[in-house]
Amino acid sequence: MKRRLAIWRAQARNTLAIQLQYRISLVIWMIGLVLSPLVYLVVWTTVAHAKGGDVGTYSAHDFAAYFILLMIVDHITFTWVIFNADFRIRQGALSPLLLRPVHPINADIVENVSFKLLMLMVILPAAVVMSIAFGPRLHPDPWAVIAFFPALLLAAVLRFTVEWTVSLISFWISRMAALDQMYYVLVLFLSGQVAPISLFPAPVQLAANVLPFRWMVAFPVELLLGRVSPHDATIGFAVLLAWLAVGLAALRLTWRLGLKQYSAVGA
Amino acid sequence: MTPAIHVRGLRKIYTVPVREPGLWAAVRGLVRRGSRDVAAVDGISFDVAAGEMVGFLGPNGAGKTTALKMLSGLLHPSGGELSVLGFLPSRREEAFLRQITLVMGQRSQLAWDIPALDSFELNAAIYDVSPADYRRMVDEMTELLDLEDLIRKPVRNLSLGERMKCEIAVAILHRPRVLFLDEPTIGLDVTMQRRIRAFISEYSKRYGASVLVTSHYMADIEALCSRVVVIHHGKLLFDGDLSALAAQFSPHKTIVVDLKNGVADLSRYGEIVSADDGRVELRVPKSETARVTSRLLSDLEVEDLTVEDPPIEDVIERVFAQGAT
Structure with a gap:
């Protein structure tokens, strides 16, 4: 464990050093992170006002709370591993990582966490500014506030696990862009990024409940909004944990099979 | 003593897609895919002892890199037996990976955007190198490879040769017992090549490490390896001493004669390789060398005469040419 910590520390130091080299890229990332939830927020508040105050069970202030929290949760849970898969596996960048006596997933975990922590320093102030501008309304019970944190942590682990596994499909197919696009659309709608899931038609809600995406993003947000009953929260945690178990098993299996057929092209 | 590397009948089959050219073939390819099996490595066998340095030769596409991978x-592997330091490499056990290294020109252990020293430190953590060993290795390498000014610059600002030196340094920081080097001197100038050669040789001697090196520069092979393994089309063509390679594949010697009285026609003594300004190079069968030499000396006014083995490049070219048929 001591060795693992030493590796993580060294990796985190290098990741941050690399990130800080590219100031402009960092700024563009930041803008992107804030911009898309901001657009949805503006659209839905406008719709709410036009409809006389509410859309479904959401008022303009509820939308503000939903999208500001969503911005933070999405930031904490998102990964770029699928996007990187093509370069890594098809073009052989995985080879140097495979030569090291430590699983390549370690580097990704550390990179992910250190980048997130770095960016939180911008996201949190942005959330404060948006809160002043839009007046979000939250009314969670104390238990929901407490439940939010494990839900957020599990959501991040689940999303990382699922996306790492999806990225491994690149061992078999050469063009990941199409798959990446499809995955992105699923996440966009079924994780609650476009709109709260309760505003979708019943079949979509059912799909969102059964598939893993909702549990990666919307679930912790809804908990903190105070919109989940203790009963539903229990079911939510159970589904999340079940998907996590499936995800971890799939990751192990895909990794093992993928390596067998890795051809280390170009490297 | 068990060999450090043990290879028997090693095979690697790639399935590669094949398709006729043209749009119609492309459309047909949507429904039916053609593919073909290609043996990149086709049943090679050899052993490498601890501390031994072996040159791994073959033309482009011979299967050298596939074998190293x-x-x-x-x-x-698709078939055959393979063991390195007693491990089955494809299982990638931690204890195995800690004792080997692979240096490839195109792929890097170094992070591009930060100084090499940062990557050294990461590898020290990954391989659990003690601070004392780390200091000693970095000092040693800094001295032998002249890294002093390089390791504090971002890697992307280094020249190819400078980067390669750092690449080798980071790859052996954990003091591997087996080194796989794929073209370690490619694209480097002569001084740099010499430096890297000297370093590899010194490292192997100091730590008793086995080295398997591929290179297109015969100077690398001559300087580092007394033994070579030659493969072509995935098959083993030769395994033995570099000098035996010349004997087996080039049963000729070169006689260089400087004549006192300028050019003369020497074609009756042997095959003329070149002739200018009173200097003639003759290729003669090895068994004839002594006889031809004495005839040359008695028949002509010779100023100087030397008998040489053909350059190793020529030998290798012959090996590949024979292997191709």
Whole structure:
């Protein structure tokens, strides 16, 4: 464990050093992170006002709370591993990582966490500014506030696990862009990024409940909004944990099979 | 003593897609895919002892890199027996990976955007190198490879040669017992090549490490390896001493004669390789060398005469030419 910590520390130091080299890229990332939830927020508040105050069970202030929290949760849970898969596996960048006596997933975990922590320093102030501008309304019970944190942590682990596994499909197919696009659309709608899931038609809600995406993003947000009953929260945690178990098993299996057929092209 | 590297009948089959050219073939390819099996490595066998340095030769596409990737555990073999330091490489056990290294020109252990020293430190953590050993290795390498000014610059600002030196340094920081080097001197100037050669040789001697090196520069092979393994089309053509390679594949010697009275026609003594300004190079069968030499000396006014083995490049070219048929 001591060795693992030493590796993580060294990796985190290098990741941050690399990130800080590219100031402009960092700024563009930041803008992107804030911009898309901001657009949805503006659209839905406008719709709410036009409809006389509410859309479904959401008022303009509820939308503000939903999208500001969503911005933070999405930031904490998102990964770029699928996007990187093509370069890594098809073009052989995985080879140097495979030569090291430590699983390549370690580097990704550390990179992910250190980048997130770095960016939180911008996201949190942005959330404060948006809160002043839009007046979000939250009314969670104390238990929901407490439940939010494990839900957020599990959501991040689940999303990382699922996306790492999806990225491994690149061992078999050469063009990941199409798959990446499809995955992105699923996440966009079924994780609650476009709109709260309760505003979708019943079949979509059912799909969102059964598939893993909702549990990666919307679930912790809804908990903190105070919109989940203790009963539903229990079911939510159970589904999340079940998907996590499936995800971890799939990751192990895909990794093992993928390596067998890795051809280390170009490297 | 068990060999450090043990290879028997090693094979790697790639399934590659094949398709006729043209749009119609492309459309047909949507429904039916043609593919073909290609044996990149086709049943090679050899051993490498601890501390031994072996040159791994073959033309482009011979299967050298594929073999190195199997030996280092990146690729799963399609068949055959393979063991490195007693491990099955494709299982990629931690204890195995800690004792080997693979240096490839195109792929890097170094992070591009930060100084090499940062990557050194990461590897020290990954390989659990003690602070004392780390200091000693970095000092040693800094001195031998002249890294002083390089390791504090971002890697992307280094020249190819400078980067290669750092690449080798980071790859052996954990003091591997087996080194797989794929073209370690490619694209480097002569001084740099010499420096890297000297370093590899010194490292192997000091730590008793086995080295399997591929190179297109015969100077690398001559300087580092007394033994060579030659493969072509995935098959083993030769395994033995570099000098035996010349004997087996080039049964000729070169006689260089400087004549006192300028050019003369020497074609009756042997095959003329070149002739200018009173200097003639003759290729003669090895068994004839003594006889031809004495005839030359008695028949002509010779100022100087030397008998040489043909350059190793020529020998290798012959090996490949024979292997191709």
